[in-house]
Amino acid sequence: MSETPATAQLTAGSWFKSSYSAADNECVEVACSLPRVGIRDSKISGQSGLIVSAAAFGWFVRGLKYSADIPR
Template sequence: MNETPAIAGRTEAGWFKSSHSAADNECVEVAFHGPTTAIRDSKAPARGVLAVPHATFAAFVEALKG
């Protein structure tokens, strides 16, 4: 798995998908680690990870709801 330093050492069990994910796996996965939320493509997890502060991710999710 291609990991960023912010989530180095995380196991696959730390990643989860939204309960609203499509049945065909077209979604993202997230993992919480330290001060960051890590985000990756569920269909291509080895392609890379985006890690952002928890507050940034929370604001993004709230904006999607609005």
């Protein structure tokens, strides 16, 4: 599967991995090109990813932080 036009536009941006990325690259990569944020699998970075609004990505990150604070 090749990159979608929206993901290809983000290719020029700076993709980066989380600081929590494992040594075997099992993580996601993110690229910010306001007003969009690209998200893709780091193991298959040449393929298309998901494009969301910067606001939606912010809510996603806040949700992750909130869920990490919930005792299990």
